[in-house]
Amino acid sequence: MDFQIHRNGTTPIAELTGELLLESVGDFLDLLANAPSSSIVIKKTSIHESFFDLRTQFAGEIMQKVTNYGVRLGIVGDFSIYSSKSLADFIRESNRSNRVVFVETVDEALDRLDG
Structure with a gap:
């Protein structure tokens, strides 16, 4: 996983720049474990389309992990x-x-995400 660190304000923010497709909660947890900041920016294209179909519950599971681990996600x-x-x-x-x-x-x- 490749990240670019942005330090524009008070909070360092990690932007995922490498090729990655988050297809499961496990993939998301790997992202969290490897990210050099608790504030992370990812592109929509890095998330499997099932995230955007709320019936799959993928989005809800990701939101729960964000809350549990105290991260911020753009x-x-x-x-x-x-x-x-x-x-x-x-x-x-x-x-x-x-x-x-x-x-x-x-x-x-x-x-x-800054601040």
Whole structure:
């Protein structure tokens, strides 16, 4: 796993830059174990599509791990391609907390996760 460390503000943030596809909770736990910071930015393309189908419970399991391990996660991409109202609600609620944020750019993720 390759990371770029951003130190723009008070919190160092690790951006996953290497090729990786998170297909399971185990993959996510490996990411957490290898990340050099507890604030992490990943691209949407690094997450298996099943994450965005809430019926699979993959997203919920990841959210639980984020909470349990006290990490912050920025997911960067275009989420407008999904038509699910449940997913839109999930993203909106998640973005309120700044614990897990769904944003369009890495810079947005860095701003939201800093501090």
